[in-house]
Amino acid sequence: MxxxxxxxxxxxxxxxxxxxxxxxxxxxxxxxxxxxxxxxxxxxxxxxxxxxxxxxxxxxxxxxxxxxxxxxxxxxxxxxxxxxxxxxxxxxxxxxxxxxxxxxxxxxxxxxxxxxxxxxxxxxxxxxxxxxxxxxxxxxxxVRFPKLAMTKHIPIKDIPVAATADALLDVTGDERDAAETFTGDSVSTDLVLTNPETGKGAVVPLKITTRERIVQPFAHQRILDSAYPGQFASFLACISEVQRDDNTGTVKQICVPGTVALFQKHLSKLNGLYYCDIPVRYARPDLGSVIEVKPLHLLFEDMAAHVG
Amino acid sequence: MxxxxxxxxxxxxxxxxxxxxxxxxxxxxxxxxxxxxxxxxxxxxxxxxxxxxxxxxxxxxxxxxxxxxxxxxxxxxxxxxxxxxxxxxxxxxxxxxxxxxxxxxxxxxxxxxxxxxxxxxxxxxxxxxxxxxxxxxxxxxxVRFPKLAMTKHIPIKDIPVAATADALLDVTGDERDAAETFTGDSVSTDLVLTNPETGKGAVVPLKITTRERIVQPFAHQRILDSAYPGQFASFLACISEVQRDDNTGTVKQICVPGTVALFQKHLSKLNGLYYCDIPVRYARPDLGSVIEVKPLHLLFEDMAAHVG
Incomplete structure (x- = not known):
């Protein structure tokens, strides 16, 4: 099949x-x-x-x-x-x-x-x-941004430790997934688009659902704020946050609005959350006052506005 | 059995x-x-x-x-x-x-x-x-610190989002493990000891091995630095970082010194890493110049020095 x-x-x-x-x-x-x-x-x-x-x-x-x-x-x-x-x-x-x-x-x-x-x-x-x-x-x-430079890694300089020693080769499955996003001398994400003229970059973590990995984009953005102040902005792009509940025959939207607000206030600021199927809880104004939650079709426009 | x-x-x-x-x-x-x-x-x-x-x-x-x-x-x-x-x-x-x-x-x-x-x-x-x-x-x-207050949560105020909505009840296994450490209106870890007289607290994530979860204690400390400047210090306490390699009949020490150094420099500063079986790579001076890596028996002394 x-x-x-x-x-x-x-x-x-x-x-x-x-x-x-x-x-x-x-x-x-x-x-x-x-x-x-x-x-x-x-x-x-x-x-x-x-x-x-x-x-x-x-x-x-x-x-x-x-x-x-x-x-x-x-x-x-x-x-x-x-x-x-x-x-x-x-x-x-x-x-x-x-x-x-x-x-x-x-x-x-x-x-x-x-x-x-x-x-x-x-x-x-x-x-x-x-x-x-x-x-x-x-x-x-x-296709949309032929003039922007595209990569998956942003080098972080002056880390005085040999990164080649970051040996997670034997780690399997989800552990490896999470570990791969940090490699010591760089921040690695799914998509980085940089404007060579302005030097500004859009970091786009792409997650079908975020689940427990929601901390990663905030940690990345914080590291970039420290290493390259004002240069990079993060746009977290997702499909949905749904899960079957077979016991009740209903669908749950797995949301952590308090956690998102906590991170946005005290860890780093993402430019926004983008969804095809926006979770109802995330569309409410209490969270919207802390972080913008938008339909996915606004992703590219917002990225373009940031990179100039 | x-x-x-x-x-x-x-x-x-x-x-x-x-x-x-x-x-x-x-x-x-x-x-x-x-x-x-x-x-x-x-x-x-x-x-x-x-x-x-x-x-x-x-x-x-x-x-x-x-x-x-x-x-x-x-x-x-x-x-x-x-x-x-x-x-x-x-x-x-x-x-x-x-x-x-x-x-x-x-x-x-x-x-x-x-x-x-x-x-x-x-x-x-x-x-x-x-x-x-x-x-x-x-x-x-x-037993060691009968006068210190012990908890697992540090409340974070002024998060304008109802935390009761953080519904991860349906998330299973490791996902739940990771998600539980953030509940929206508080930072939750394994052990927090606070001196009621000084207000200073020691945050102690306890992980048998860190693996991909190494980002958590750094993210926690960053949030605490933002919400309670100067008040909390983190002491990451572990047993070891070893794994069998059945193909070669040898033992690997799974280390990410570059990642640890990156986090310590750009995400937040932990007070130290404590191990019973200190990974050889973590004991080397290049990492030691960035973050202290010590035997576990120094944990309680260092916590006592911080909380006063």
Whole structure:
């Protein structure tokens, strides 16, 4: 089931890792996932987020395996419609002007279709969906910002300790995921776009959901504030924060507004949180007065405003 | 095999959670683990840390299950000797004056014996050894510092977001572990000792090994520096950073000196790192010029010096 999808993504990733833009390829992987879901899985209603407001969520299911929940109102289920929207999305990025709803829906559908396939048919590949999200968004950024320099690392100078000794090679799985973001002589994140003329940079951690890793972008930003005062701003880009509750047949939005506010006030200031499916709790004004929480389609505009 | 050990630890933890000192009980659990290892497991040489200097490590083994590596030169293998040393250790704590080698060896043996049993016979209980280390050290601190106030949380005021909404109840396992350390309106760690007279506090994260969680104590300290300037200092207390390499039959010390130096320089300053089995890489002077790395028996003295 997953052989074609995995091979197509691997080819896209190889192109991206060599410095290419794999936007068309990742959108095609999304279409392939959508096609596979229609052919081999059942897409069906799962239950409601209790709200207010109440929000309906669906899942993909095959052979008893259930996917994460997704929002059918943001998900472009029809394959031909998705292909058209994806083509227009890519074209608009080239022109530097995106339709807001299309941007959010195409990214949400592409990433969700990929996640649903992996949830149902390859649940042990926990890190692959996150990598896919990264390749998609970084490729879109390459199309949108051809003049900006793109990297994943920001060097930090004058650390008087040999970083080659940072041996986490034997650490596995999630531990390695978390450890990789710090390598001693640099801050490593998913995407950094820098304007060579102004020297300003946008740091974009890309997380399908944040969960317990929410501390990382704040710690990164704090280190950058210390090492490069005023130069870098962080834009945390996510898909959603949802989780099935199988006991009650409802969907939970896993939110830590107090923690986010605590970090924003006392650890460092992020420029904003960006979501396709904004958690209801994060949209409330008490948190909004501390940190901006916005739809994902504003990400690129806000990045452009920062880097100049 | 583990029923008695788990029951004895549960009783100790209940006493500790009610505000009692469970030092005698945790030391007894250590003796019970040691007895069980001698009766039902094989304690044998595993291999060397490649150095320099080379260090020999042993493991516990039963039915093909291997434990983490431990240092036989720090481990009091003889049951009667351990009981005597543990008794003297507790008595010295009451008098406020510990023999350095005894302190390190008794803590190392108690915690390691518990870990070895869980590694071999109950490997899925990943969090229990960390809780045991916490109950042991916090109980020892209660005996050593009867006049200090002890807690696990430091309230952070003026966070304008209802913290009761921090719903991570559905998050499981390690995710929950990491998420629990931040609850929105407070910084939560393993042990905080405060002098009511000076208002100064010692924050003591207790981690058997740090691995990817090394960012947490630095983020905590940064938040405390912001919310309570000059009042709190952090003392990161660990057992070791070792891991078996089954391919080569050697032991690795998993170290991230560049990351530690980066955090210490640009995120916040910890008062020091304390280990029973100090990683060789962390003992080198390049890291020592950035952050103090010391044997565990100096922890209580350094805490006392800070809180006044």
């Amino acid at each position: 997953m052989t074609d999808i995995a091979a197509a993504f691997l080819a896209a990733k190889k192109k991206y890792d060599k410095g290419g833009n794999a936007l068309a390829e990742t959108l095609s992987v999304g279409a392939l996932c959508l096609e596979t879901l229609h052919r081999s899985a059942t897409l069906r209603r799962f239950g409601m987020f209790s709200g207010p407001p109440k929000i309906e969520y669906w899942v993909a299911e095959d052979g008893g395996a259930l996917s994460r929940p997704y929002r059918p109102d943001l998900f472009i289920a029809d394959l031909n419609t998705f292909r058209e929207e994806a083509r227009d999305f890519a074209e608009e990025l080239r022109l530097g002007k995106s339709d807001p709803a299309r941007f959010d829906r195409v990214v949400y559908t592409t990433v969700s279709a990929f996640c649903l396939c992996f949830d149902v048919w390859k649940p042990k590949s926990r890190k692959t969906p996150g990598t896919f999200f990264e390749v998609l968004m970084a490729s879109a950024a390459r | 583990m029923t008695d050990i788990a029951a004895a630890f549960l009783a100790a933890k209940k006493k500790y959670d009610k505000g009692g000192n469970a030092l005698a009980e945790t030391l007894s659990v250590g003796a019970l683990c040691l007895e069980t290892l001698h009766r039902s497991a094989t304690l044998r040489r595993f291999g060397m840390f490649s150095g320099p200097p080379k260090i020999e490590y042993w493991v516990a083994e039963d039915g093909g299950a291997l434990s983490r590596p431990y240092r036989p030169d720090l481990f009091i293998a003889d049951l009667n000797t351990f009981r005597e040393e543990a008794r003297d250790f507790a008595e010295e704590l009451r008098l406020g004056k510990s023999d350095p080698a005894r302190f390190d060896r008794v803590v190392y043996t108690t915690v390691s014996a518990f870990c070895l049993c869980f590694d071999v016979w109950k490997p899925k209980s990943r969090k229990t050894p960390g809780t045991f280390f916490e109950v042991l050290m916090a109980s020892a601190a209660r």
